[in-house]
Amino acid sequence: MDIENLVGSIADFNAEKFAQAAEELHYADLANVFEDLDDQGREFFTKNIDTARFSEVLAELPDTLIEETLERFPIAQQREILGQLVDDDRADILQDVSTSAQQRYLALLQPEEMEETRSLMRYHEETAGGRMTTKVARITQNMSVKEALDTLREEQDSAESLARIYVVDERGHLLGKVRLRDLAFSTWDTRVSSIMEEVDITILATADQEEAAQIFSKYDMTLLPVVNEYEYLLGVITHDDVLEILEEESTEDIEKMSGIAGEQSEETYLNTALSTHFKRRFPWLLILAMLAISSGYVMLRFEDVLSSIYLLALYLPMVVAAGGNTGGQAAAMVIRAMSLGELEAGTTRKVLSKEVCLGAMLGSVMGLCIAIVTMFILPLFNPQLPVGVTIASFSLAVSLALALQITSSTLSGALLPIGARAIKLDPAVVAAPAITTLVDISGMLIYFTAARAILHIT
Amino acid sequence: MDIENLVGSIADFNAEKFAQAAEELHYADLANVFEDLDDQGREFFTKNIDTARFSEVLAELPDTLIEETLERFPIAQQREILGQLVDDDRADILQDVSTSAQQRYLALLQPEEMEETRSLMRYHEETAGGRMTTKVARITQNMSVKEALDTLREEQDSAESLARIYVVDERGHLLGKVRLRDLAFSTWDTRVSSIMEEVDITILATADQEEAAQIFSKYDMTLLPVVNEYEYLLGVITHDDVLEILEEESTEDIEKMSGIAGEQSEETYLNTALSTHFKRRFPWLLILAMLAISSGYVMLRFEDVLSSIYLLALYLPMVVAAGGNTGGQAAAMVIRAMSLGELEAGTTRKVLSKEVCLGAMLGSVMGLCIAIVTMFILPLFNPQLPVGVTIASFSLAVSLALALQITSSTLSGALLPIGARAIKLDPAVVAAPAITTLVDISGMLIYFTAARAILHIT
Structure with missing residues (x-):
């Protein structure tokens, strides 16, 4: 309601209505509206807003907007806005602008504010001091x-x-x-x-x-x-800092676990530039694609197996993908438990033995399901099998491969984040996408090797 | 240090040392220690802890432990513990025990506490009232x-x-x-x-x-x-409620996005029973495996394409997997933006046009990369191609398929969570695992169709 009034007043360049609507709104809402405006709208906003009010709004804006927004104000107003900021917000803001702007803005502060801000800026933004x-x-x-x-x-x-x-x-x-x-x-x-x-x-x-x-x-x-x-x-x-930290850390985990690289954007999803989205998604995509060619290479090397029993193609994607899915589940569980501080050093053996058991349970139950489906449903379609291969031996090969793939992938899914942490990497980077790609390779190997051994393909 | 003292005193059944160590510790630490104890240890703990202290500890315990823990105390102490609880914790606890225990515990309360607790219990645990x-x-x-x-x-x-x-x-x-x-x-x-x-x-x-x-x-x-x-x-x-809510909701998102079903365990990862882990991971695994057989079926139907140019196997896993990766990225971005309240109704068109652009950008750049690799590196391995198929036409088929697969998967990755929300499903359930499995099918179709058309396989 009030937000609509504000947006309307900006569209009409109605300064009086704007001032009224702005006064009623919370600074977080003002910041949201400001972020969504075009250049003209922002110009009108900064011209007509109460300067004292604007420091609260400024603290809510994404990093990338800070400097260009402050530059819209004359120096006297810049001084007022910077002076009104809470000390930790001021230090954060000054850490996000260009070095030349930083010097200029610091010079606008009272001597003791400047001293205080400088001392806060010594701490990295993502530390308790920051x-x-x-x-x-x-x-x-x-x-x-x-x-x-x-x-x-x-x-x-x-x-x-x-x-x-x-x-x-x-x-x-x-x-x-x-x-x-x-x-x-x-x-x-x-x-x-x-x-x-x-x-x-x-x-x-x-x-x-x-x-x-x-x-x-x-x-x-x-x-x-x-x-x-x-x-x-x-x-x-204070607790509002903690809410921000938790939001940032969860976003970071989810993004990393989805193969999205680089620092998270402070802007909303819709306001983030296409090029930024591109830059964050491309690197993992390329790395994973290169890795995935290994899976293709394994498939290429097993041409003889696939060409002698092409029916194996029916279950190939399933066996391979099941590894990615269980590996991804295990990794997500372990990574989340790590983020919540549940897995300290010394618990590695417990985690691994838990996941081996789980993998074996999931693998054997899934293997059994597929064996049953294959034994009872596949014959209805009159599949063509070469001489010497029975439905039973085919089922055995497929379900054994599935069970092995699920067990080993579950273990890899738990092992990789723990390994990543041990070498001081963020565990979240080895979540689903990386694991899926890696266990795709092992899945191909397991599947074709099991088929060759059990079905006596020479 | 203090925690070690406490654990040591329980191992030695040293009541005096226990009382001293317990007094120094925060209730959250006491609850952690209690959760990790065996039955004997818990018996010793409840016998020797200051009852007034224990209500704070009880409020921190996972749901599944509440009733059995309260039952370790005589009725007079149960009354004291329940009476000391903060009202919202008390209502939460009573919502988590069996119906018969609920009636018994309510009867232990003062009339006004009972009234207050009953009125709080009317609200669902996951609402503001709860x-x-x-x-x-x-x-x-x-x-x-x-x-x-x-x-x-x-x-x-x-x-x-x-x-x-x-x-x-x-x-x-x-x-x-x-x-x-x-x-x-x-x-x-x-x-x-x-x-x-x-x-x-x-x-x-x-x-x-x-x-x-x-x-x-x-x-x-x-x-x-x-x-x-x-x-x-x-x-x-209060703000501690909000921290709990955020932690729960983030865990829920991450778990759903990894194909883990059912309600999250209140116990730590390590204390959660194997059977619980199994029950939460199995359903999606089975559903996705059944779906993945469709991919296999597509592969089966395109036997002629693969057998006439088996070299296509080299890039098959890569093209298919690239779809899962981009789709997963897009879904994660959209789901997270939804959780943060950034995507209200009416933004769907903006999201989709953004993701189509991104998909096309990622697809064409990736396609170009693969075309270059194929044109310049593949010839070094002297690949066997049938008459009429050149390295150039092979590269074109592969890179076009890759570009199409990435573009369409990116769009699906954004579309599915939005669609899920529209039909009142939690968007997080259609994240990476579900999307990967679905775009595996489209990937097979796109890859083989492109190959058949461009390489003139009849």
Whole structure:
């Protein structure tokens, strides 16, 4: 409703209606609308939006739009927008623009903001330090409740959340935490040190963002304090950061598991350029195609088997594909368990023995199904088999090959992600597409070898 | 460290060491340890744990363990554990036990707890109502700040979060919200109505949990109020619920996209029984194998083509597999964009035209690559081609088939999830495995038809 009003006002270049509609909307909606506009629409949007409002919108925009959008504003407004940003958003934004723009934008900041932003920019975007905000509510242990409340009241706008208030010593080392309710409901002369609780869980600024998200969701945290190796309190990670991390990491897993390469686009699927989509899909496609020629080569080498019993072609794609499917399932299970932090080092043997059992179970049941289908249904079609080959021996060859292919593929599906992790690769890159291609080769080999041996093809 | 102490104390049946280690640990860690114990270990654990502590542990256990674990306690302790649970956890737990246990456990509760639990149990576990807690901080608009603080102080333990305090009228309708800091930092005679803010975003109790998670992460919410159709405030969803929802939904997507059926196990990968893993992987495996026989049938029907130019076998797996890979990529992109709420109705045409372009781009570049490889590298191996077929015409047939297969598979990969959603199926079920199997069939058809037409095989 409001969104439609906004879009309509931009189409009509109606500044008054625009200002009204923009005021009612959430910044996330404003950012969505902005992203979908054409150049003229964006020009109108940036001319007419309340500058103070726009810093929130800017923080929601995809990386690729940041610089060109900021450049639409005169310098005074750039200064205002950058000044209004929350510190972690500001550091993120400055990490995403060109080096020359970065210098220019930094120079627009107040000296202390500049210092703070620079120090945040030292951390890689995907670490706890890169995600944290330094706007954390801090009090010291010698304060009374009254002093603490006064301090917080003065600084309330500089803390992103008062859900937890951290107690530090004079040099900034983390000592404990209190909740605002503990302060609000205590008598004013109570010492902070007497109501503060211990902080059990912290994270190092250099830790991976995925670790922060895992800690957050495992321990149902509200805020996660970020420290350096001397337990000096640097900042906090808030729950909206964690939602973003989880979304990013899930997208990354799904994309990698589908053979999509490169960094994920911050833009929506529809707004991402064709060339970007192309660049991310092409590399794996080419690598896998080259690998798949090996399967063809195996098929070529077994010409004699296929030409003496061409009926083998009926089950060839099925046996080969079943390996890809079971391998893909096993890989997905193992990769997901790894992402959820369930598989630490030392569990490899358990995983492999589990998957070997499962593979053997799936393989034998599937083999049995196909043997039955072949024994009872195939004869109805009067298949042509060479002398010396019976329906029974044909069924045996096919179902044995299927069982072997499923068992070995299940094992490969579990083994490859674990192996990838061992050599510090992301396990997700060896999911379905890579596994399917690899077990296609083994499937061809298993199928033709079983047929040749059991059906005595010379 | 502490976890090792705990595990050691259980192995030694050392009650004193156990009590000490358990006290130091977070309930999430206790639950993890408990889940990994054998029957004897669990018996020792439940005998020696502080009962008050155990309700938090119980809420973290997988569904399948709830009832057998509660049954280890005498009735008086069952009552204590159930009484200590947060209301939404209690309702979840009671939804997961057998009907007879459900009645017994409900009867152990205080009358008002029973009433509250029953009303929460009316909502399906995967709706906003099923996820919410009714323990929300409520004040009325006519209170002064002092009265509001007094009310909150009295009821502070009954509210799960004071991050937002909701203002309701006498009949419980949602009017607005205040933050604890607004109360703590206002003078005591200020009216609540003068400092309260509007609540823009609420969710209906009957809405899907995924919608709640999307709103939460889109709008950076702290708490999401849950209402009925009359704007009566029923409860709130907290950020730890949202983390759980996101984790569940991502796991569900990844599993479905890998051909794993049925409800996800609440137990860890390693603790899930072999039979459960088997039951979830077998159905799709069987369906896809049956479908794959169609590919074999196509291959069988084109015996003449393959036997007149057996060299075609070299590229057959590659052309077929390339379709599965591009189709899988397109499907993953579209499915993920849907989960993130990016593709609303009306965007179908845009998606399809995007994917047709991409498919054509990928297809023609890949076709070109293969044509070059074939023209320049294949001759080095002195391939045997029948009279009338040149390396050039062979290359043309193969690369044209590849280009067509990639283009059509990319389109299918995008179309199938959209189609699935249109008929109210979960789009994720038609991801890679289903698409690969389907485009295997089209790939065989395209490949052999192109070969027959271009290479004039009669």
